[in-house]
Amino acid sequence: MPLFEVETDSHILITWAEDEEAARVVVAEAYPSDEIARLTKRPRDTWVISKGALGLTNTTADPCAIARECLSRSSGDKVNAIRLYRMETGSDLEHARKAIESNMVMGW
Template structure:
């Protein structure tokens, strides 16, 4: 089954679907108020997110472990997890937000 990348006005959704119409149906079901801006059939059946693109390249820390620990301590509360991450690492708000959100997407 092909992998589709669907960008809406609020989300980027990665989903398997039989065809483009089925991918649109997934988005309509999950996010009925979003408008599809771009829909792309991926050339392979995997999806990779670059840590460099997210600004998570510091060799002195493992942001995944720190971010996951902050998410755990905050019981999944994103705002609290970002605050904890900033306190733990000394990161600025944008870096902390990216680290926490990327780990939330990975299902911490």
């Protein structure tokens, strides 16, 4: 069964359907008020989303990298590193403490 990408004015759907008309029916049933802007039959039966396109390959978002950076900036002062980590990530105290302490153990 072919895979279709259907873009509406509010959504992007990826669905299997027998043909284009069946794909339109799927959209109409799921989002009856949406207008179809584009309907494309995918060349393969797999859908791939690039993590790079979503911005998920940035290592600065890695909690361990952030914790090690905070430890470095605080010269190993755990309390200061926890404060820095909370400011960088918006984490609560417990999460920040665990991140910093686990990275201290690993020899930041």
